[in-house]
Amino acid sequence: MARPSVKAERTEEILDAFERCVARLGVEGTTLERIAEESGLRRSLLRYHIGNRSEMVKALADRYIKSSRAEACKMLATMPESETSAPLLDYLFINIDEDQRRKILVAEALVSGADLYPEIKHRMNEWYSNFVMILCRIINVDYPDADASAQREVAWGLISLVFNVQMMAALGGGELVIRDSRRAAERLLLSLKVNDPKPEAERSFEGTAELIA
Amino acid sequence: MARPSVKAERTEEILDAFERCVARLGVEGTTLERIAEESGLRRSLLRYHIGNRSEMVKALADRYIKSSRAEACKMLATMPESETSAPLLDYLFINIDEDQRRKILVAEALVSGADLYPEIKHRMNEWYSNFVMILCRIINVDYPDADASAQREVAWGLISLVFNVQMMAALGGGELVIRDSRRAAERLLLSLKVNDPKPEAERSFEGTAELIA
DNA sequence: GAATTAATTTTCAAAAATGAAAATTAATTC
DNA sequence: GAATTAATTTTCATTTTTGAAAATTAATTC
Numbered sequence: 001m002a003r004p005s006v007k008a009e010r011t012e013e014i015l016d017a018f019e020r021c022v023a024r025l026g027v028e029g030t031t032l033e034r035i036a037e038e039s040g041l042r043r044s045l046l047r048y049h050i051g052n053r054s055e056m057v058k059a060l061a062d063r064y065i066k067s068s069r070a071e072a073c074k075m076l077a078t079m080p081e082s083e084t085s086a087p088l089l090d091y092l093f094i095n096i097d098e099d100q101r102r103k104i105l106v107a108e109a110l111v112s113g114a115d116l117y118p119e120i121k122h123r124m125n126e127w128y129s130n131f132v133m134i135l136c137r138i139i140n141v142d143y144p145d146a147d148a149s150a151q152r153e154v155a156w157g158l159i160s161l162v163f164n165v166q167m168m169a170a171l172g173g174g175e176l177v178i179r180d181s182r183r184a185a186e187r188l189l190l191s192l193k194v195n196d197p198k199p200e201a202e203r204s205f206e207g208t209a210e211l212i213a
Numbered sequence: 214m215a216r217p218s219v220k221a222e223r224t225e226e227i228l229d230a231f232e233r234c235v236a237r238l239g240v241e242g243t244t245l246e247r248i249a250e251e252s253g254l255r256r257s258l259l260r261y262h263i264g265n266r267s268e269m270v271k272a273l274a275d276r277y278i279k280s281s282r283a284e285a286c287k288m289l290a291t292m293p294e295s296e297t298s299a300p301l302l303d304y305l306f307i308n309i310d311e312d313q314r315r316k317i318l319v320a321e322a323l324v325s326g327a328d329l330y331p332e333i334k335h336r337m338n339e340w341y342s343n344f345v346m347i348l349c350r351i352i353n354v355d356y357p358d359a360d361a362s363a364q365r366e367v368a369w370g371l372i373s374l375v376f377n378v379q380m381m382a383a384l385g386g387g388e389l390v391i392r393d394s395r396r397a398a399e400r401l402l403l404s405l406k407v408n409d410p411k412p413e414a415e416r417s418f419e420g421t422a423e424l425i426a
Numbered sequence: 427g428a429a430t431t432a433a434t435t436t437t438c439a440a441a442a443a444t445g446a447a448a449a450t451t452a453a454t455t456c
Numbered sequence: 457g458a459a460t461t462a463a464t465t466t467t468c469a470t471t472t473t474t475g476a477a478a479a480t481t482a483a484t485t486c
Contacts, residue, residue: 002461003453010463024328029241031443042465043444049463052445111380112325115237125384149393156390157374157397164373167324171338177369180362184370184401191400215431216483223433244473255435256474262433265475 010049011059014039018060023105027057027113054117061110061120065127068103072134084141085189092162093182104166131159143192150192157188223262224272227252231273236318240270240326267330274323274333278340281316285347297354298402305375306395317379344372356405363405370401 017039021030032053036043050059075091096104107127114121135155136148143151165181168174230252234243245266249256263272288304309317320340327334348368349361356364378394381387 002455002459003463005462007462026239026241026325028239029326029329033443044446044466045464047445053443108325108380111384112239112321113242114384116242121384125386128381128384150396153393153396153400156377156393157370157400160373160377160394160397161370163380164369164376167321167376168341171324171327171334171341173338180366180369181373183363183366184373187366187370187401187404188397191404215429215485216433218432220432246473257436257476258434260475266473 007049010041010045014041014046014050014056015060015063018056019064019102019106022060022109023102026109028116032056057113057117058119060106061117061123064103064106064110065123068107068127069130071103072131076134076137079138079141082141084138085186088135088138088158089182089185089189092158093165093178093185096166101166101169104162105170108163108167128159132156135159139189139192142189146192154188154192158185161185220262223254223258227254227259227263227269228273228276231269232277232315232319235273235322236315239322241329245269270326270330271332273319274330274336277316277319277323278336281320281340282343284316285344289347289350292351292354295354297351298399301348301351301371302395302398302402305371306378306391306398309379314379314382317375318383321376321380341372345369348372352402352405355402359405367401367405371398374398374401 014035018030018035021034021038025034032043032046035056036046039046046056050056079087107124110120111124111128114124132152132155135158136151139146139151139154146154161181161184165177168177227248231243231248234247234251238247245256245259248269249259252259259269263269292300320337323333324337324341327337345365345368348371349364352359352364352367359367374394374397378390381390
């Protein structure tokens with residue numbers, strides 16, 4: 001009855017370009033004009049299809065959460081029944097293509113930029129919790145006897161390593177850092193075996209009392 | 214012979230304000246006008262005392278590197294002769310005041326923003342290497358038999374944890390993440406004891422050959 | 427208090443970024 | 457090919473940010 005809509009495709013194209021910019025320049029470093037250039041579209045089309053700047057950022061965060069969650073579930077599905085540690089480490093550190101690397105940098109940028117966009121804060125918190133949960137589920141396969149908090153500590157450590165290795169890779173010297181990160185992650189996973197059930201030694205560095213929630 | 218110079222003091226004030234802004238808003242999210250407001254000075258004074266925007270960023274990075282190096286050395290000096298692990302973890306995760314927290318966020322912002330300011334890239338690389346070295350020296354006190362690469366892996370893991378805990382703390386839910394981070398760091402340190410000298414188990418998750426530099 | 431130099435304020439211009447809407451073009455149906 | 461609706465282009469105004477220099481004020485020495 002009229003010209004067919006391409007809003008869905010354009011929206012994807014625009015957000016793809018936005019992601020590429022954010023990975024390099026951060027949320028605040030990315031201007032609408034730059035996104036337009038990156039996507040090969042006019043700036044007015046960003047506005048027409050998505051909206052103004054803050055709506056653009058919101059749309060980016062929304063899409064990111066959704067696709068990231070889907071990706072994590074897919075990853076979970078590809079995990080073997082046992083011996084998940086090696087495939088997990090490969091997934092997190094080795095089998096990283098340009099796309100996944102960008103996704104990680106975008107997550108960091110969104111978290112860092114959350115202060116300026118309060119709506120994102122909650123979304124990124126949710127995203128992070130979900131990621132930890134997925135990791136714990138995988139960790140649980142190889143280390144079912146480790147208690148939940150121990151698994152969470154290790155999961156958090158893995159995430160920290162993944163984030164930082166990509167951030168530092170931007171400074172150059174990528175290969176060495178990747179190798180070290182993977183090894184450190186390996187250490188964290190193995191700590192679940194060695195220290196289970198928790199011996200006295202593990203508590204030897206315990207902090208002061210007010211830290212215990 | 215003339216009005217006394219206050220350039221040194223003003224410069225410090227301005228860069229202090231700049232740091233406060235960068236910790237919250239990132240390098241690109243910080244405008245000169247905002248720095249002026251934060252410091253209580255006119256924008257023209259930033260230019261007069263330091264320079265234009267890129268010179269401001271360069272000055273910030275320079276001062277950051279210097280003071281950070283001094284701080285790290287001071288920390289190293291306060292370490293005991295033995296049993297350094299607990300004080301190290303306290304230093305990295307527990308005894309963090311607003312100032313130190315800000316410093317960490319600034320480091321992250323500078324690393325993330327290095328793409329836009331090539332001059333910083335090298336400086337931040339240097340900074341990072343120095344930090345790893347200091348940590349290795351401390352780690353070496355308690356784990357002198359662990360080989361250098363193992364110490365470096367653990368040091369890198371500690372840095373990753375420190376960075377991420379502060380980044381995520383901005384999203385809220387700080388206490389739990391701090392506790393988990395400290396515990397994860399503890400696991401990394403302990404892995405140096407358990408797996409030394411490296412048993413076969415430690416190599417069980419070794420990646421493919423092309424990773425060996 | 428005149429000279430001197432530094433600091434500060436004021437002011438203006440230019441560029442960059444965003445918001446918004448009018449005008450035009452394109453693809454579909456009937 | 458006329459009507460219809462979506463997409464695209466064009467255009468303009470406004471705000472923000474930055475660069476730069478002139479004008480003024482302040483503290484010191486002689």
